Amino acid sequence: MPHMINGIIGTVEVVQEIATLTWEAPLIQLHHGMAIIGVAEPETLRRARDYLALPDVREGFLYIRPELEGIFAELGRRLAFAYIETLYHGGTGVQTAAIYIPGHEPVFMAEPEFAEEVGHCSPINTAIRALGITADPGLDEFDTLGLSHIRSLGGLGLLEVDDDD
Structure with a gap:
């Protein structure tokens, strides 16, 4: 099953504030007091981008x-958050992150396309650390928040859990 998150x-x-101010996607609670909302289903964005040029x-x-x-x-300008994207299938893929911290310029990080390993310095792990989360022993930041169990946020932000882990 592919791993596709954009949120x-x-x-x-x-x-919760971002969801209220922008679009009303369901909030999914993660570990360590963090949460994620879907921005839009990636396929929906791709089709819209192509159709509307x-x-x-x-x-x-x-x-x-x-x-x-x-x-x-x-x-x-007033809220600290990260925007993340993943597209993995069969252990290889792409991930990106943008970090927004008040008083700082946004930081954009993209992993080389179809990377085989996700490391400690990957864009998403780096973004999560920038938000103040430290990895639990034996895990990286991505797994510490429980993101490895989320395969897709779905068109309505619905959580799909992979029970094969």
Whole structure:
């Protein structure tokens, strides 16, 4: 089963505020007081982008377009959060992250396409650390939050759990 996430991670309070201010996706609680909401189902974004001939996405990213960056930049002036994207299948794939911390310029990180290993310095692990989360012993930050069990946020932000782990 592919691993496809495109969403916003932050504290429960921050993610709830972002959900209220922008789009009303269901909030999914993670470990350590963090939460995630889906921005949109990636396939939906891809089809919309192709159909509407929307501007290109940010280099290295899968779905973030200039108009979405603008929304995130405005929110990031007062709220700390990360936007993440994953697209993995069969152990290889791509992940990206953008970090928004008030008082700082956004940081955009993209992993080389179809990386075989996800390391401690991967974009998403780095973004989670920037939000103040330290990995639990024997885990990386991604697994510490429980993100490895989420395969897709679905079109409505619905959680799909992989029970094969």
